Amino acid sequence: MSKWNLIVDVARCENCHNCVIAERDEHTGNDFPGYAAPAAPVGDTTIRIERRVQGAAPMVDTAYLPVMCMHCDDAPCRRAAPDAIVKRDDGIVLIDPVKAKGRREIVETCPYGAIVWNDEAEVPHTWIFDAHLLDQGWKEPRCVTVCPTAALAAVKLDDAAMAFKAAAEGLRTLSPELGTKPRVWYRGLDRWLTCFIGGSVSAKVCGVVDCIAGAEVTLLREGARLATTTTDVFGDFRFSRLAPDSGAYRVEITHALGTASANCSLGESVYLGELRLNRAPATATT
Secondary structure (H helix, E strand, O other): OOEEEEEEEHHHOOOOOHHHHHHHHHHEOOOEOOOEOOEOOOOOOOOEEEEEEEEEOOEEEEEEEEEOOOOOOOOHHHHHOOOOEEEOOOOOEEEOOOOOOOOHHHHHHOOOOOOEEEOOOOEEEOOOOOHHHHOOOOOOOHHHHOOOOOOEEEEEEOHHHHHHHHHHHOOEOOOHHHOOOOOEEEEOOHHHHOEEEEEEEEEEEOOEEEEOOOOEEEEEEOOEEEEEEEOOOOOEEEEEEEOOOOEEEEEEEEEOOEEEEEEEEEOOOEEEEEEEOEOOOOOOOO
């Protein structure tokens, strides 16, 4: 049977909050019996945008991650409250606003922090995949329709087809080690999960310091060469997709104008700053 899935493209999200606002607007003051109680006009939202800033000026990378109910196939919330939470045949998880009333403990069951508490109605809320709209004939949730950068896409496929699509397109889920089998997939998740080492290469040419394009830069760890790249027209280089907290690295730079090197310990992303080339001393020949 075909089931709903949401695909989030991390590279396309620009933190406009259209999805957050649309979700708030859809539910604030609006009662959808059987789906969700009215949302409070203030408080936590059921869709949130997380931000991660890496590096240092001028080499800074900011990524945004929309997080919402994952509509897990093995949802911890449903295991904790099977009488109040249902998993529909189309993959959507719904919290019954009547049966869940007063049960704040349900909020704590979600490892993704995607269930929020409505103090006014005294009910737990989550993003319902706009099931009330889909059941009326909408082709996609409202958050998808309002995204100006196409960072969100809803697809309805059977599990085999979705698994094939995920493998072919490099789609991944958040925290797969939890074993919850989420139905929200992310494209480009490495940008959120991994780090980089970068820097800028310069040299003194005719008495003037200038950036150096085309310098060869090698990344090493424990003496082993991991990767090689060249500086761009601004003299910048970057090694991406490195594991956070992965320890000591060395960068070695070579160019006709000289050499340079730097050592660093990688916790979060590192910008090494300006690395000035120095001419190697002449080697005597006999």
